Amino acid sequence: MDGSSRGAWHAALTKSHEIERGGQVDLRHLAGELFAVSEMVGAEAKLRRALSDPSRDAWPKRDLASRLFESRLSGPALQIVHEAVSGRWAHDQDLVDALERLGIDLVFAAAEAEGWLNRLEDELFSVDQAVRHHQEIRETLGRRDVLPDAKVAFIRRLFEGKISADALWLATRPIMNPRGRKYTAAVWRQLAIAARRRHQITAVITSAIQLTAVQKHRIESALTQMYGRGVNANLVIDPQVLGGIHIRVGDDVIDGSILRRLDNVRRAMSSR
Known part of the structure; x- marks a missing residue:
């Protein structure tokens, strides 16, 4: 988000955090309410423009x-929606995006309160990797002739019983409200939301063999010192790297794999 949308987003997020800290709220139910509003607003262009129009005062949008949602939403959900529509959004789709992001953040908040946020992140990462590395899954999710409900059922068949209900719920979000996004990009954004909640950076470690918990912790500690912020590392096993490790942090790549060294040797030999 850019321009005025950034300020509107922070105001809505602050309200959501305020309600979250107040307690006595079912965070998962609240997330579901915001997801439903996001889908409804996203599907109705006229409504979307009316609620996000930056030229209108806040009170008529509230x-x-x-009038639209009071009978459908809990008090806390309506408060967050009121704060969101009061903002000045640079693009009407930014409002839809914000409502969904708030819902995603609340699911992570529920997991964090119960002490298993890291596990939820790991589960979502496993979904991301399964989709990235299996062409059949990617093709099914990308087909325009397959209805969203059928794609959701497909994801459930693949992952039900293997990941938590929260992870499965989040894994279906990019299908129910795609808005032209690639599936893996949407899941990766969910992981970024979780990382921001913990004020940490997410790294991807690719290794030829399984690393021990101690080795993973040492790498995370080294990256934390390097970036000045906490780092949570997800591990990918790929025999093709041959040995060593390959680390990706955002756009940064730290490649200590044997495969990379062999490539460097080949390039040096070919340049002679």
Whole structure:
């Protein structure tokens, strides 16, 4: 988000965090309510423009939201929606995006409160990797002639019983509300939301063999010192790297694999 949308987003996120800290709220139910509003607003262009129009005062947009959603939403959900529509959004789709992101953040908040946020991240990462490395899954999710409900059922068949209900719920979000995004990009953004909640950076370690917990912790500690922020590392096993490790942190790549060294030797030999 850029321009005025950034300020509107932070105001809505602050309200969501305020309600979260207040307790006595079912965070998962609240997330579901925001997901539903996001889908409804995203599907109705006229409504989306009316609720996000930066030229309108906040109160008529809040009034419209009340008339539409008051009977459908809990009090906390309506408060967050009121804060969101009161903002000045640079693009109407930014409002839809914000409501969904708030819902995703609340699912992570519920997992964090129960002490298993890291595990939820690991589960989502496993979904991301399964889709990236299996052409059949990618093709099924990318087909325009397959209805969203069928794609959701497909994801459930693949992962139900293997990951938590929260991870499965989040894994279906990019299907139910795609908005032209690639599936893996949407899941990776969910992981980024979780990382921001913990004020950490997410790294991907690719290794030819399974690393021990101690080895993984040492790498995370070294990266934390390097970046000045906490780093949570996800591990990918890929025999093709031959040995050593390959680390990706955002756009940064730290490649200590044997394969990379062999490539360097080949390039040096070919340049002579």
